[in-house]
Amino acid sequence: MPAAPEDTIVAIATPPGRGGIGVVRLSGERAIEIASSLIRPSKIPIETHHATLGEFRDPGSGRVLDEVVLTTFRRPRSYTGEDVVEISCHGAPVILAYLVECCLERGARVAEPGEFTLRAFLNGRIDLTQAEAVRDLIESRTIYQARVAAEQMEGSVSARLKPHKQALVELIARLEAGIDFAEDDVPVSSWDEIGRSLDRITADLEPLVAGYEYGRLVHDGLSLAIVGRPNVGKSSLFNRLLNEERAIVTATPGTTRDLVAESAAIGGIPVRLVDTAGIRETIDEAEQIGVRKTLQVIADSDLRLLVIDASEEWTPEDGALLDRVHPLGSLLVAFNKCDLAPGIDADQIGDHLTGTTVVWTSALTGQGVAELKTALLDLAAPARDAAGGTLITNLRHQQLLRECLGALGRARGAARERVHHEMLLLDLYDALRALDAITGATTVEDLLGVIFSTFCVGK
Numbered sequence: 426m427p428a429a430p431e432d433t434i435v436a437i438a439t440p441p442g443r444g445g446i447g448v449v450r451l452s453g454e455r456a457i458e459i460a461s462s463l464i465r466p467s468k469i470p471i472e473t474h475h476a477t478l479g480e481f482r483d484p485g486s487g488r489v490l491d492e493v494v495l496t497t498f499r500r501p502r503s504y505t506g507e508d509v510v511e512i513s514c515h516g517a518p519v520i521l522a523y524l525v526e527c528c529l530e531r532g533a534r535v536a537e538p539g540e541f542t543l544r545a546f547l548n549g550r551i552d553l554t555q556a557e558a559v560r561d562l563i564e565s566r567t568i569y570q571a572r573v574a575a576e577q578m579e580g581s582v583s584a585r586l587k588p589h590k591q592a593l594v595e596l597i598a599r600l601e602a603g604i605d606f607a608e609d610d611v612p613v614s615s616w617d618e619i620g621r622s623l624d625r626i627t628a629d630l631e632p633l634v635a636g637y638e639y640g641r642l643v644h645d646g647l648s649l650a651i652v653g654r655p656n657v658g659k660s661s662l663f664n665r666l667l668n669e670e671r672a673i674v675t676a677t678p679g680t681t682r683d684l685v686a687e688s689a690a691i692g693g694i695p696v697r698l699v700d701t702a703g704i705r706e707t708i709d710e711a712e713q714i715g716v717r718k719t720l721q722v723i724a725d726s727d728l729r730l731l732v733i734d735a736s737e738e739w740t741p742e743d744g745a746l747l748d749r750v751h752p753l754g755s756l757l758v759a760f761n762k763c764d765l766a767p768g769i770d771a772d773q774i775g776d777h778l779t780g781t782t783v784v785w786t787s788a789l790t791g792q793g794v795a796e797l798k799t800a801l802l803d804l805a806a807p808a809r810d811a812a813g814g815t816l817i818t819n820l821r822h823q824q825l826l827r828e829c830l831g832a833l834g835r836a837r838g839a840a841r842e843r844v845h846h847e848m849l850l851l852d853l854y855d856a857l858r859a860l861d862a863i864t865g866a867t868t869v870e871d872l873l874g875v876i877f878s879t880f881c882v883g884k
């Protein structure tokens with residue numbers, strides 16, 4: 426990871442391949458000089474924050490290679506805080522690569538992955554939570570994920586933590602002053618005051634940590650294994666959840682042989698649906714391998730959905746499946762084909778299903794599918810409404826918040842025992858350090874490499 430951003434960096438900012446437009450981005454002291462030596466703009470001088478039409482000419486022959494649009498952002502009002510030029514060419518990979526090559530010949534350097542955002546951070550344009558949110562926004566798979574990332578990109582996490590950091594700093598300052606100027610008349614906080622301060626901060630940070638359970642789902646998505654005996658409507662329900670025809674639906678039992686995995690968005694959360702071939706007792710060795718594989722996938726999934734054909738009587742096979750799947754973790758049961766005359770006696774099998782949520786569905790008519798989706802989310806993230814407000818979606822933030830709460834807890838204990846202020850301060854500093862590390866206010870060099878290396882080039 427480069428240390429000082431005094432050199433000018435360049436990269437193709439658009440994804441590889443052909444397209445209508447491809448963008449080459451330059452950032453650094455010489456960005457404007459390098460761009461204007463290669464592009465003949467139709468309007469001079471080039472104004473900041475304006476798009477100017479221009480021609481990219483081959484420096485050797487002087488021949489026009491492409492018609493481009495030049496957008497210049499003079500420092501400090503740019504993404505990186507440095508002079509930035511974005512050159513929109515036609516999306517021809519050879520043109521883009523050649524333009525980059527020409528920039529390199531003029532002294533620019535190829536940008537490392539994430540380096541534009543790193544510079545924005547180093548130049549104080551954004552903090553760490555915002556930089557991480559840029560990556561999350563780029564990687565979002567649902568609009569909901571994008572919305573959460575966009576809020577964080579605007580600084581929602583830092584804004585939420587700021588008052589608590591301030592409260593901690595104030596508390597620390599008061600205690601330090603009390604120690605340093607013990608003989609003077611500095612007002613000293615009472616133990617009660619200290620305790621109340623700590624309780625306030627703790628009470629406000631705890632819901633953030635609790636909300637991570639849901640935040641993780643928003644960020645990572647979840648996997649759902651669909652289980653049931655043949656012909657109960659697994660594939661049909663799977664397709665209903667996907668809202669499209671992916672798995673092959675057939676009326677012959679046991680034909681959905683392979684595990685089919687597809688992603689759907691349920692309540693804005695990406696859900697990986699795994700349709701299983703059904704765990705059938707069989708003597709066929711090849712199928713036994715399949716059965717083992719299926720069981721493993723079912724166990725590895727975040728949630729399990731057992732589909733029962735409600736138009737038929739409860740069979741021993743349904744019972745055997747339930748017994749096998751129940752111990753593996755969170756389970757939901759769908760009584761499918763509820764559009765047909767019921768064959769199942771729900772009361773009679775009630776005992777088997779205690780503790781599991783049952784939803785009546787019809788994959789044919791779509792009845793109950795919305796309820797099924799809600800039940801899935803309830804099961805995966807019971808606290809999702811409580812989370813409200815700022816959502817923590819990042820594991821790093823979650824771990825640091827836990828550290829902070831741990832230190833606050835220790836400080837609370839120390840305050841209760843009325844230990845020497847110097848001891849209490851150690852815990853308060855620990856708590857502050859954890860909060861600082863989230864936004865990047867303290868030394869975080871070791872983190873930077875990890876965070877920015879997961880970016881793609883040109884970001």
Ligand code: GDP
Nearest residue numbers: 655656657658659660661675676762787788789
């Ligand atoms: P799978 O073997 O469990 O994957 O079952 P399929 O999804 O292939 O469905 C088996 C048969 O049941 C097909 O003919 C479906 O059209 C039918 N089916 C599935 N769900 C329903 C439902 O809710 N109502 C009715 N009436 N038929 C259904």
